[in-house]
Each structure stands twice: as C-alpha cells, then as structure tokens.
Amino acid sequence: MAETRIQSLNRAAILEAGLEVFSRRGFRGATLDQIASAAQLSKPNMLYYFPSKEAIHRELLLGLMDAWLDPMRRIDPEGPALDEMLGYVRRKMALTRHYPRESRLFANEVLQGARHIDDTLGGELKELVDRTAAQMTEWIRAGQLAPVDPHHTIISIWALTQHYADFDVQVRAVLGEDDPLARAERHVDQVFRRLLTPPDARSAGA
Amino acid sequence: MAETRIQSLNRAAILEAGLEVFSRRGFRGATLDQIASAAQLSKPNMLYYFPSKEAIHRELLLGLMDAWLDPMRRIDPEGPALDEMLGYVRRKMALTRHYPRESRLFANEVLQGARHIDDTLGGELKELVDRTAAQMTEWIRAGQLAPVDPHHTIISIWALTQHYADFDVQVRAVLGEDDPLARAERHVDQVFRRLLTPPDARSAGA
DNA sequence: TGGCTATTTGACCGATCGGTCAAAACGAGG
DNA sequence: CCTCGTTTTGACCGATCGGTCAAATAGCCA
Incomplete structure (x- = not known):
C-alpha cells in the first residue's frame, strides 16, 4: 500500500x-x-x-517548523560561545536566503494569530528557546559572551534574519539593489558580533 | 459643505x-x-x-505612512550622533507599543507584495532613507558613530522594533510574559548602543 | 407642522469561494 | 482483449463575498 x-x-x-x-x-x-x-x-x-485547503496548509506548516528550529538545535554547548551564536545567526540567515517563501508562510501565520500552530509555539519552541537561553546565561557568567537578555537576543536574531525574507519588497525598494542579502549577511553578523563580544575581548581581533 | x-x-x-x-x-x-x-x-x-472595501484600506494606509516616517524625520543632524540614533530607535519602539495594529496592517501589506503602497516605498521612503544614511555616513567619518552599513542599520531598526508588534503572538508564547515590551525596549537600546558606539568612546560611560 | 435632505436599512445581485459527485479515462495484470 | 482499481474531470452545490437599490426613517429648519 x-x-x-x-x-x-x-x-x-x-x-x-x-x-x-x-x-x-x-x-x-x-x-x-x-x-x-x-x-x-x-x-x-x-x-x-x-481532503481540504486546511490539510494542504497544515502539512506545509508542519514540515516547516522542524526545518525552522534546526539551526537553533545545532548550537553546541561545548563549542566557543561567540562562534556558536554567530554560527546560529549564519544558519538562520541561510534559511532566509534559500527558503524565503517558507519564512513568509510562517510570518503570515503568526501575523494572523498563529491559530494553526499555537501549540508548537508554546510547547516545543518555548522549551528549545528556554534551553538555549539557559546556555547563553552560562556563557555570560563564564565571561564568554557580553551580558545580554538571552531571550530577547534570540528574538532579535529571528527578527533581523526573517525581516529580509518577509519584507523583501520593502528592502529592495529602499536599497534599490538586486541582491541585498550579501551585504545583509555581513551586516547582521556585525550586529551580533558587537552585541555579544565580551568587553575584555574587544581589543583583540578585527 | x-x-x-x-x-x-x-x-x-x-x-x-x-x-x-x-x-x-x-x-x-x-x-x-x-x-x-x-x-x-x-x-x-x-x-x-x-465607496468600497479598498477605499477604507487605502485611507488607513495613507494615514499610516506619515506617522510611520515621522520618527526618522525627527533625527537632528546637529545633535549628538549616538543620542540622535538611539532617540530614533526609542521613538520607533514607542510606535510599536502604542500602535501595534498599525504595524501589523503595514506588515500585512508588505508581506503580500505592497501593491497598494509600492510608489510610496520606492519614492518618499527611499528618499528619506537615503538622506538619513548620508547623515550617518558623515557621522561615521567624524568618528561619532562606529562604522556600519547605514542602510542596513536603518533596516535593522525597523526589523527589531516592528517585530515586537507583528510577531507578538510568538513573542508572548516564547517569553510567557504579560508585558514583554519593557524588557524589549532596554534590549533594543542595548543592541544599537553596542552597534553604533564608536570604538574610542567604549571605555567611558556605563 | 410641513417639507427637504441626510442617513439607515432589508432585500437582493452576480461572482467567487471551498467542496462534492457521478461518470469518464487511464493503466497494469491476466 | 477484458477486468478492475487508480486517477482525472465537468458539472454542480450551498455559502459567502463585495456591492447595489429602492424604500424607509431621522434630523433639521422654515
């Protein structure tokens, strides 16, 4: 069968x-x-x-959530803190570049109340975020990351990376470029590098 | 009449x-x-x-755009660079707090192609952004701002501030808080403070 | 009070929506 | 070639969409 x-x-x-x-x-x-x-x-x-319009939509969202959470799951607690966080940012930005439609599908869903996925949002996603935030807190205590609000830092990563997919019409209109993402990737890396680099490490490196 | x-x-x-x-x-x-x-x-x-559904929608969008651009217009080229930029961030965040529905209306429109406002996007908005970016470039040359990509920094400000309105369902689900915006305001200020504070000013201040 | 305008309404329209159904066409095994 | 399960289709359904219209009502000023 x-x-x-x-x-x-x-x-x-x-x-x-x-x-x-x-x-x-x-x-x-x-x-x-x-x-x-x-x-x-x-x-x-x-x-x-x-069987229905809903069924198509539901299957798309279900398949999406897993791929969407994967970059955060791959943060390695054993690795160097800053590299791990910037690696997460890079992987999330890669999703924006290669799967902008998935990002917009998700954005549409959340914007309109996320009625089809609110259980995932409050459950699996929240657990993963809390775990990652706890890891960041440890890294901060150990002086490997600058002091930040871990939860809001994660939200900032989502906001910045997804914005280039969800608002690409606006981004392109304002920049007037064909491929804004090359610059965007460098910029986003810079934002979180400056946010997360601990104070005593600022004199070293580029 | x-x-x-x-x-x-x-x-x-x-x-x-x-x-x-x-x-x-x-x-x-x-x-x-x-x-x-x-x-x-x-x-x-x-x-x-x-006269029509479109007319209601159009009037809402028109009224919105002006209020939305105002915080950027009020950046004062004569003022201290970092304060002016952080003031812009603060004003934009205030829009998110007090007018989340307007933010979502705008997000819905851009997400679905911005067909009703693409002239504003490519015209008035782009001009204002280019002018502000030029001002930032001067500030950077004068050593009053850290070197950044001005256009993408502006986009980052939009992304971070609007995210708290547009994705508030997700934000609340992940944070489990009633009022995420108090912390959010502090966090967003911190992000752009660390991004924009010029290197030689980092030893001073908190 | 009467009369005129501004406002409000129930009934209705054609178009489009998500979805159904019976019948037709197809395809592989004998 | 026939058979039988799989796949495809045109015609159609009730509900809802944005919008219209003629008639009823309310408000105001002489």
Whole structure:
C-alpha cells in the first residue's frame, strides 16, 4: 500500500504550489483554484490527494517548523560561545536566503494569530528557546559572551534574519539593489558580533 | 459643505473598525460584514461613507505612512550622533507599543507584495532613507558613530522594533510574559548602543 | 407642522469561494 | 482483449463575498 510514483509526484506538486500561493496571499487570501492551476491540476483532482485547503496548509506548516528550529538545535554547548551564536545567526540567515517563501508562510501565520500552530509555539519552541537561553546565561557568567537578555537576543536574531525574507519588497525598494542579502549577511553578523563580544575581548581581533 | 458631526463620527468608527479587522486578517481575509459589525453599522450604511472595501484600506494606509516616517524625520543632524540614533530607535519602539495594529496592517501589506503602497516605498521612503544614511555616513567619518552599513542599520531598526508588534503572538508564547515590551525596549537600546558606539568612546560611560 | 435632505436599512445581485459527485479515462495484470 | 482499481474531470452545490437599490426613517429648519 506504499505511495505510487504518480501520487508522490502530485502531492509534491501540490505542496510546492501551495507554498507559492499561501506565502504570497496568506491562508484566507489563497484560493484552491490558484493552487490547483499552479500545480497544473484540476481542482477536484487536487482534492483527491488532499481532503481540504486546511490539510494542504497544515502539512506545509508542519514540515516547516522542524526545518525552522534546526539551526537553533545545532548550537553546541561545548563549542566557543561567540562562534556558536554567530554560527546560529549564519544558519538562520541561510534559511532566509534559500527558503524565503517558507519564512513568509510562517510570518503570515503568526501575523494572523498563529491559530494553526499555537501549540508548537508554546510547547516545543518555548522549551528549545528556554534551553538555549539557559546556555547563553552560562556563557555570560563564564565571561564568554557580553551580558545580554538571552531571550530577547534570540528574538532579535529571528527578527533581523526573517525581516529580509518577509519584507523583501520593502528592502529592495529602499536599497534599490538586486541582491541585498550579501551585504545583509555581513551586516547582521556585525550586529551580533558587537552585541555579544565580551568587553575584555574587544581589543583583540578585527 | 463641511463634514457634519455624525459623518466624522461614523467615518472615524469605520476606520477604527477597519484597522482592527484588516490588521488581524489582512486585506483579502477581512470582510465588509466584519468591519461593519465592528463599527456597529449595517453594511450598506458603511458603504454610504466609503465607496468600497479598498477605499477604507487605502485611507488607513495613507494615514499610516506619515506617522510611520515621522520618527526618522525627527533625527537632528546637529545633535549628538549616538543620542540622535538611539532617540530614533526609542521613538520607533514607542510606535510599536502604542500602535501595534498599525504595524501589523503595514506588515500585512508588505508581506503580500505592497501593491497598494509600492510608489510610496520606492519614492518618499527611499528618499528619506537615503538622506538619513548620508547623515550617518558623515557621522561615521567624524568618528561619532562606529562604522556600519547605514542602510542596513536603518533596516535593522525597523526589523527589531516592528517585530515586537507583528510577531507578538510568538513573542508572548516564547517569553510567557504579560508585558514583554519593557524588557524589549532596554534590549533594543542595548543592541544599537553596542552597534553604533564608536570604538574610542567604549571605555567611558556605563 | 410641513417639507427637504441626510442617513439607515432589508432585500437582493452576480461572482467567487471551498467542496462534492457521478461518470469518464487511464493503466497494469491476466 | 477484458477486468478492475487508480486517477482525472465537468458539472454542480450551498455559502459567502463585495456591492447595489429602492424604500424607509431621522434630523433639521422654515
């Protein structure tokens, strides 16, 4: 009873189309006809693979959350504090560069109340953040990071990195550039380097 | 032919209701019935004051843009560089605290392509940003600000301040606090203080 | 009070929404 | 070729969308 080749192909096409449309229009703004035509399927044919609009949306969000949390999970408590934090920033920025639609899908969802994922937000995500914040507190106590509010620092990393995906229309309009992300990556690294470098390490290095 | 009392009262009620609904649902997700019932008016009665859903939305966005740009306009080239920049950050954060719905309205619009305001984005906004960035470049040359990318620093200020309004569901879920903004204001000040304080001024002050 | 304008409303319209259904077309094994 | 399960489709459904309209009502000034 395994998935046939045509099934997995069509399911993938529908999810790809759903990502495209949901990320640009939001859940209520997207229509099944738009998704179906983007997937080059008829509407009833699409509903043969997914029972409803909600089901497509839910599957996209579910698949998203894991990839979204992964960069934070990969922070190594044994590694050098500043490098670990800047590595996290870099990995999160890579998500923005390579998966801007996923970022906008998430932004749309949270902006409109996050009704479909509020359990994940208050559960798995909060646990992971609390654990990472505790690790940062240790690093600060050990003098490996400058004193900061760990929770709000994590939120700042999200804010800065996701902004380049979610508001890219505005970013491009204001910068007038084709590829703002090269500069953006250097800038974001600089922001958190200056925020997190402990005072007694400031004379050394570039 | 001036506006009567009842006209200005009803128009205000409609705009207030429109802000509430548009900011939580986005343009396409909002319905005229929702806005009308929030304004305690019948739908045809509401359309007696505004010709269409678009007209309500457009008037809200127009009124918004001016207030949104004001904190940046009030940066004083004659003032002390760091204080002026941190003052801008503080004013922008005050908008987030007092007008989160306006922030979400704007976020919804930009997220979905900013089709209703792209002329403002590429015109008035870009000019103001370029002028402010030029001022920052002077300050950097004079050693009053640490070397940064001015454009991306401005974008960072937007990203951090607006994030607390646009993603407040996520912020509250992760922090588990009732009023995250008190801490947030201190944190955001710290981020840009460390980013912008010139190297030779770091030994002085707190 | 009468009369005129400004305001409000219920009923309704065509378009579009998410979703259903029965029937047709397809495809692999015999 | 036939058979049977899988896949695809056109036609259609009730609900809801943004918006209209004629008629009813309220407010105001002579």
